[in-house]
Amino acid sequence: MEDFEVIEGNVTSPKGFLASGVFAGIKKAKKDFAMIYSEKKANVAAVFTTNKVKAAPVILDMEKIKNGEAQAIVVNSGNANACTGQKGYEDASSMANMAAKYLNIDISDVLVCSTGVIGVTLPMDKIAKGIELASQRLSKDGGKDAAEAILTTDTFTKEVAVKLNIKGYEVYIGGIAKGSGMISPNMATMLSFITTDADISKKALDKALKETVKRSYNMISVDGDMSTNDTAIMLANGMAGNPTIEEDTHEYEIFYNALLYVNKHLAKQIAKDGEGATKFMEVSVVNAPTEDDAILASKSIVNSNLVKTAIFGEDANWGRIIAALGYSGANFSQDAVDIYLKSNKGIIKVCENGGYVPFSEDKAKEILSEKEISIVVDLNAGKYDALAWGCDLSYDYVKINGSYRT
Amino acid sequence: MEDFEVIEGNVTSPKGFLASGVFAGIKKAKKDFAMIYSEKKANVAAVFTTNKVKAAPVILDMEKIKNGEAQAIVVNSGNANACTGQKGYEDASSMANMAAKYLNIDISDVLVCSTGVIGVTLPMDKIAKGIELASQRLSKDGGKDAAEAILTTDTFTKEVAVKLNIKGYEVYIGGIAKGSGMISPNMATMLSFITTDADISKKALDKALKETVKRSYNMISVDGDMSTNDTAIMLANGMAGNPTIEEDTHEYEIFYNALLYVNKHLAKQIAKDGEGATKFMEVSVVNAPTEDDAILASKSIVNSNLVKTAIFGEDANWGRIIAALGYSGANFSQDAVDIYLKSNKGIIKVCENGGYVPFSEDKAKEILSEKEISIVVDLNAGKYDALAWGCDLSYDYVKINGSYRT
Numbered sequence: 001m002e003d004f005e006v007i008e009g010n011v012t013s014p015k016g017f018l019a020s021g022v023f024a025g026i027k028k029a030k031k032d033f034a035m036i037y038s039e040k041k042a043n044v045a046a047v048f049t050t051n052k053v054k055a056a057p058v059i060l061d062m063e064k065i066k067n068g069e070a071q072a073i074v075v076n077s078g079n080a081n082a083c084t085g086q087k088g089y090e091d092a093s094s095m096a097n098m099a100a101k102y103l104n105i106d107i108s109d110v111l112v113c114s115t116g117v118i119g120v121t122l123p124m125d126k127i128a129k130g131i132e133l134a135s136q137r138l139s140k141d142g143g144k145d146a147a148e149a150i151l152t153t154d155t156f157t158k159e160v161a162v163k164l165n166i167k168g169y170e171v172y173i174g175g176i177a178k179g180s181g182m183i184s185p186n187m188a189t190m191l192s193f194i195t196t197d198a199d200i201s202k203k204a205l206d207k208a209l210k211e212t213v214k215r216s217y218n219m220i221s222v223d224g225d226m227s228t229n230d231t232a233i234m235l236a237n238g239m240a241g242n243p244t245i246e247e248d249t250h251e252y253e254i255f256y257n258a259l260l261y262v263n264k265h266l267a268k269q270i271a272k273d274g275e276g277a278t279k280f281m282e283v284s285v286v287n288a289p290t291e292d293d294a295i296l297a298s299k300s301i302v303n304s305n306l307v308k309t310a311i312f313g314e315d316a317n318w319g320r321i322i323a324a325l326g327y328s329g330a331n332f333s334q335d336a337v338d339i340y341l342k343s344n345k346g347i348i349k350v351c352e353n354g355g356y357v358p359f360s361e362d363k364a365k366e367i368l369s370e371k372e373i374s375i376v377v378d379l380n381a382g383k384y385d386a387l388a389w390g391c392d393l394s395y396d397y398v399k400i401n402g403s404y405r406t
Numbered sequence: 407m408e409d410f411e412v413i414e415g416n417v418t419s420p421k422g423f424l425a426s427g428v429f430a431g432i433k434k435a436k437k438d439f440a441m442i443y444s445e446k447k448a449n450v451a452a453v454f455t456t457n458k459v460k461a462a463p464v465i466l467d468m469e470k471i472k473n474g475e476a477q478a479i480v481v482n483s484g485n486a487n488a489c490t491g492q493k494g495y496e497d498a499s500s501m502a503n504m505a506a507k508y509l510n511i512d513i514s515d516v517l518v519c520s521t522g523v524i525g526v527t528l529p530m531d532k533i534a535k536g537i538e539l540a541s542q543r544l545s546k547d548g549g550k551d552a553a554e555a556i557l558t559t560d561t562f563t564k565e566v567a568v569k570l571n572i573k574g575y576e577v578y579i580g581g582i583a584k585g586s587g588m589i590s591p592n593m594a595t596m597l598s599f600i601t602t603d604a605d606i607s608k609k610a611l612d613k614a615l616k617e618t619v620k621r622s623y624n625m626i627s628v629d630g631d632m633s634t635n636d637t638a639i640m641l642a643n644g645m646a647g648n649p650t651i652e653e654d655t656h657e658y659e660i661f662y663n664a665l666l667y668v669n670k671h672l673a674k675q676i677a678k679d680g681e682g683a684t685k686f687m688e689v690s691v692v693n694a695p696t697e698d699d700a701i702l703a704s705k706s707i708v709n710s711n712l713v714k715t716a717i718f719g720e721d722a723n724w725g726r727i728i729a730a731l732g733y734s735g736a737n738f739s740q741d742a743v744d745i746y747l748k749s750n751k752g753i754i755k756v757c758e759n760g761g762y763v764p765f766s767e768d769k770a771k772e773i774l775s776e777k778e779i780s781i782v783v784d785l786n787a788g789k790y791d792a793l794a795w796g797c798d799l800s801y802d803y804v805k806i807n808g809s810y811r812t
Contacts, residue, residue, distance in 0.1 A: 052732040053731065053740050083725060084761060088761075312804065318524075323488075323524065323633060326458040334489075351525070354491070355489045355490055397715070
């Protein structure tokens, strides 16, 4: 029984948030410029890529969020503004400044994000046009357009919203995100924007975002590569009118659980839409001695090229799973390991006590023929669990990444 | 000017070593059982997989090499004897015991290796047949057969031999190896057997093997997966008659350099024969602040799926290279990084001071059209270098690993 309700919606579901997504000509034909705007200045929290090579907008935003407040996010796709030196930083700044002027808000309250090709400076005339158009088209229905405009090689939009109750006040959380290459544990080429009308303290917001990112975006892998632009930003404008949520309270718990759902949902959508993915894979490591062991183990398995190709080939190759577990760095005893394969077609044990157990190859084939596959690894060594999500490695991954982008 | 000469040969080039490779019926039709034998008891050094899940023969050999001596290595392909529990360990032991009986040597002096499918117990009747045949066919010309019998999905044998001079004595080092999937930095599904007739102390042998493994097999990557069976074993039987080589001497240096060549050569052959590889890739990181930084950086780049698919697609995508450098954990300053692409068709700078530099796309295409590609990353931050080797990620990698093996 959850304390929240999933509703149709996205970043504009919470009170006071408007959004837009437009075509500015950075890409050839598709929408490429998005804006998210709060009618009131909001508390902000953010998590950025841990890559040492950071794109200009990431460097800029890291400065801007220091005061814990923001009011708008402007995003272009088609160009990452990464590895663009001093010029790139100036471009990111002027992108924020232009938007602040159009929106008539403080320069310091505009955050900027970019995603796309690395090493090419932004086409500033097109960026200017994007800002003008996106400012004009901000609306309560604009969340879907924004979700579309931030995509790169993604094949569908990622949107989610939930409604919760905080001390009798109706509160909303909404989000949009994009993948879908260079996705690895620890924030990859992904952008995620979450909004809420909750009144929540800066400290509690920051903690909730960081803790949920650890259990959502940081648990997905498409190809093990981590990008220069990864960013998750959350705005909380307080317009729901609830008493301010502080850390270590019952209300914080309710908020945290709803936010975790939102971020997990978006993370899973990103994994499902991994470049070239034909199957979605969930790796569940249970009964680990610590949460860190469960996390290490599940990430290692979901990230293994050999596991990914086995899933693509519908091959119950548990040897590859236990090998990936073995080099994960997680603490476990081989003799205690059981492995199961699961899908809508059923569940089958493929490894018992770290070794061979007879199972029906036909049943395994049937289970693996589904589009969504679970690998369950029971370490039988404690009480901690972790979930990681990824996708198979297909011919199309090679095709998408092995030829020049158009 | 090297102190050694490369000659045609392999593990039987050094004095007193015999070998054989036979068909025992573990595989469907190809040679699947190899033996390497020294006429005299030899000093032995070995390096094993760091995977927590270790195959039975690895566990057995780790015990057996503790006294620093061995006389024979028996190897089967087609079955890894991994994740086979107590039965697997007993099978590995009885494989050693049978061989000791046929060869009339101490049980403790026989090492065993297995490679192939995980989770299936060894067909001991066929193993027995393999031991019998391989013992009978031991010969001075058998190195090539042994090189063939240890292969799994490899497409060619890996063999090398060198001749060196130690204080006027002619000394030989020879080796054979196999890849070609589950290959990752830190000893992957690879077996490597090196023999020498040098007289070298146990301590010096152990040091030389470990140091050269670090700079050879541990610098290659095919798919980032690390196996349960990786093993490099070196036997030194002293039959060259040279004065014993000790650590920290001029003779040690000569020996070390020759051994490094042997192991690098075999490692590069493994990378060239990576599953589905269409191109060989060398990543050279130069002018790093420490050797560890150079190693981290070069391994991260060679292991990146996005770099590998870019090389497959002949795409001068330096953004992916610098992104992989960024998450490598190596210490460097982005503004100082220069990146070059190199092949027999020439060299081109594709990134300068961490950012865009104009270059001819046509020239880049021409360079990348070759079968052997070098990526040179100059960190301009110190005097340490490292080399890593790998291959591209192709449709065939997915094909080979995405369908049931036959």
